[in-house]
Amino acid sequence: MPRLSGKHCVVTGAARGIGAAIARAFVTEGAQVILTDIDAATGEATAAALGMPFHRLDVASEADWQAFAEICPETDVVVNNAGITGFEAGPVPHDPETAALADWRAVMAVNLDGVFLGCRYAIGAMKGRGTGSIINNSSHSGLVGIPAAAAYAASKAGVRNHSKSVALYCAGQGWAIRCNSIHPGAILTPMWEAVIGDGPDREARMARLVADTPLRRFGAPEEVAALAVLLASDEAGYITGAELTIDGGLLAGTAARP
Ligand code: NAP
DSSP states (O other): OOTTTTOEEEESSOSSHHHHHHHHHHHHTTOEEEEEESOHHHHHHHHHHHTOOEEEOOTTOHHHHHHHHHHOOOOSEEEEOOOOOSOTTSOOOOSTTTOOHHHHHHHHIIIIIHHHHHHHHHHHHHTTTTEEEEEEEOOGGGSSOOGGGHHHHHHHHHHHHHHHHHHHHHHHTTOEEEEEEEEEOOBOSHHHHHHHOOSTTHHHHHHHHTTTSTTOSOBOHHHHHHHHHHHHSGGGTTOOSOEEEESTTGGGSSOOOO
16 A cells, blocks of 8 residues: 555655656655656656656745745645755855855855745645645754854754754644654765766765765765655644654764764
8 A cells, every 4th residue: 555645745856866756756655746846857857757747846936936836735744845055156265254144144045035935835735635745854953053054054944943943833723733853864866966076086075975874975966855654644644843864874873963
């Protein structure tokens, strides 16, 4: 019996990477999934391969969420996955001393405003039936300080805390609407490609990047997707307000990534 049979799900940032893997796993488990992303071309192709609809949605845009609520007024599962590091256009200072306010705000707009808006949409789309699952993709960076990526770390810490507020708010309303955050370590997705690069020493660079991870390898997007399937399913009916790490053991010790 598929674990998400009959569930209607929405995944943000689903064109590629972890979001695409979550959408794929949900479909495999019998769910109907609307894939959303800011990148319409890649998103359309990913959705078409799964036989599911795509909707262009910038998670930082309140207008986009309002328009989306009109076409999808009810849902069972929302995965707020879309996120950026702030380094997409190249290296810029993101440390607490020299980061530019505009760069800080750009990261917050997607990572934190996006999750706030996604949770607000989800509550509205779930409260009629009084049940549902909201899964917010934070990061291991939301649990430790990251001096060179301070905006990213602060935004992901905000995602962790807001998930708990949402969980408590929904429980307080008497709804079985659960909200949890997931905290991946280094997961091999296009987000990492600019850092890793090509060439003969690619493997060596990858090994260096995960040298402080106890399992000494990158995680796979499919491994994060498996955790999302659990949280989306009715098997997780008693899990809410939780923060779940999936990081090869990184945060079990003291070897936090600098
Ligand atoms: P990814 O490969 O960069 O994919 C992210 C997707 O989100 C891209 O398709 C991107 O589109 C889209 N996106 C960016 N801004 C958006 C916006 N404003 N609205 C809607 N979609 C937007 O990233 P990933 O590695 O799969 O990461 C997914 C999530 O996991 C992120 O929240 C990330 O912070 C978190 N995470 C990742 C790792 C990791 O090691 N990969 C670790 C911890 C947490 P464009 O390509 O057009 O930008």
